[in-house]
Amino acid sequence: MTTRGAGGATDRCTGTFGLLERVAGEVPDRLALVEPFVRGLTFAEWLHDSVALAARLSEAGITSGMRVGLLFDRRNWIDLCVAYFAVQRLGAVTVTVSAGAPASVRDFITQDAGISAWIAADPSPVGNGPGGDPYQVLPVEPPGCGDRVPPPATTRPEQTADILYTSGTTGLPKAVVTPHALFTEVYARPPSAHGGIGPPILHAFPIGTAAALMMLYAPFQGIDGPGLTHPITRAVAALPEFNTNDVCKAVADCQVTLLFLTPAMLAHLTTLTSSQREMLASLEVIHCGSAPLNPAHVERIRRMLPSVRVVNAYGTTEAWPAMVEMPSAGADPDVVGRPARGTRIRIRSLETGLVVGPGVHGRVEMSCPRFRGRRSYLHDSVPSKTFLPDGWTATGDIGHLDEEGNLHLSDRVSDVLNVGGEKLSARPVEIALLSHPMVEAAAVLGLPHPRLGEYVAAVVVLRPGRTSLNDIRVHLLERLPPKQIPRRVFAVGSMPVTENGKILKNDLKNSIARGEGTLSELR
Structure with a gap:
């Protein structure tokens, strides 16, 4: 999807697609989207390609109100953004799902959202509908804008634009509906009101998450927040795959000053080599969200990259655009900001x-x-x-x-333990565990107890080296009251996590209940 058209004249569109039309009309030649080391798209090209793909989707039977699944990963960032607004132009509803999501999650979302067709970077089948017939899967092809471009759909402000699924860490994912009005209100400020043009934003948020959806809309308004003196227009780049070397190469290649990561990804940057640190010379801010930060990781980043500020963001899919931010994260692990x-x-x-x-x-x-x-x-x-x-x-x-x-x-409300009628919080225990130099990751659970109802247990991922249960107990006793000390501590090779790094505690509880061999109690 690399067409280099000028965008062409279209009837003015209402709703979310109007955002793309407006910005493409004001700054058509400004870079909007980037796939590092591959290609970029201006706003005019983004508009042109979305209109062309909308024509193809209309011919395939996509109409206003239909729910269309988008199955992509970050390797197809530009194609995803083009497909998203092609669907929006027709007044249909987007349901974005990561191509890396388990088949069970994808099948659940397909049925739950009532998806009638998919657009996929990989046109392989994505499953069957309720009647057993395969879903319609529309491949992403290089669009050719012909003579049959449909008029833009008329959308009401309260009409559903997008359905986004929560991470499902405490149960089945929940479908969160966003109306056109919320997107158009949040991103109402035109780029001409911004303070200038900045280098691209670089993000590695998993597709299908609330954070990745914010990145899809970010080119329309620029970024105005901690670490930035003025709101400025920036293109948005997505890392195709996350690894430390690719992060460093992409930052150097695009001269990125603002990097968006999950806390789990931040952990990988704590082992930077001297040459990798040099590649991050342009970086000013690392913005983290979607899960709690490990204070030890923040401290290591500060020592290695003293000129880089780690910003913490807190919010929920449901409450967006309400947000809490801390411009200098890590000093107090309980404080998430103002x-x-x-x-x-x-x-x-x-x-x-x-x-x-x-x-x-x-x-x-x-x-x-x-x-x-x-x-x-x-x-x-x-x-x-x-x-x-x-x-x-x-x-x-x-x-x-x-x-x-x-x-x-x-x-979390769901993480409060009921031990003999007393409510205990899991988070302070997890923070104390993470402060141990041999603990890489930690999760605290309430496991069934015949008399107390629940008892405190912990699951840890250990760094290479030698440690003992007694060593961890001594470490915790110095930091926590006795009632918060876990009765049992299990060691695992890795935690079951969502794509954005949130630990699936229910999976851990089920693994312990099944006595699976990957879990072993420290002796």
Whole structure:
């Protein structure tokens, strides 16, 4: 999909596709998308190719309101972005799924979202529909813009533009609906209002995640946040595959100053060689999100790359665009930052259900009242406990606000252990484990106990070398009260994780219950 057309005249489109039309009209020759070491696309070319592909999709029977699955990975970043807005131009609904997702997850999303056709970089079959017939799979072909370009669909602000699935770390993924209005409100500022043109953003977020969706829209507004003096227009580049050397080569090749990673990916940068550090000379900010940061990893990055700032971002798929950011992450592992511009945070007591003041723990709720549009669940048939009627969104996290307005997170609601009737938080135990020099990754679980209901257990991934259960226990006793010390600690070769690095604790519990050989209790 490398057509170098000028975009051509099209009828003005409403909804999300109007964002691409507007920017392509204002800055047609500005670089928008990059596949490192391969190619780039200007806004005019992006518009041209999306219109051309929309014509092909229309001929194949894609119409307004249909739900279309996009099966891609980062190696096809430009093709994904073109296909996404081709679907949006027709008024159809995009459902983006990573090509690397397990078949079971892909099949669940196919059925749950009611996908009737797929667009795939790899045109191999993606499964069968409810009646047993294969789904329609439309390959991504070099588009040729003919005479049969359909008029753009008319979309209502409240109409569904996109269905995004949560990570599913605590159960089945949930389908989160985004209306056109929310995208068009968030990305309303035209590029001409920006402070200039910057080098490309580089990201490695897995396709199908909320973070990757933000990167798809980022060229329309630029980035305005910690580490950047002025909002500036930037193209967005995606790493085809994540490995340390490719990160360094892509940063050097594109002179990247802003890098977006998951915390699991940040861990790989803690073993940089001297030559790799030189390749990162242009880098100013590493922006992390999607999972808690390991403070030890942040400290190692600071020692190796003293001029680079690690920025922590916290939010949820459901609450977006509400966001919390910390411009200098890692000093206190509990602090995730302060509300970003336009975001409000409040804490609601789990016991009384009332909103509480600074220093009191409870469920974190977020809102972004300057935007009228908001997300919702696809299958909510009753009033949701997540999307509250007053415009606030309840997260699955427990925390508190301090007097300065900083948000401190203590745990996920689903990770609070009930040990003999006493509620214990898993997060402080995990932080204490991660501070041990031999622990690379850690997860704390509540396992069944006949008398207590649950007991505290830990699963760790150890670095190469020698250690013992007693060594880890001594380390924890110096940092935690006795009631938080795990009764059992298991060592595994690797953690089961989602594509964005979140640990699948239910999988760990099931593995322990099955007594699988990959788990061995430290002696």
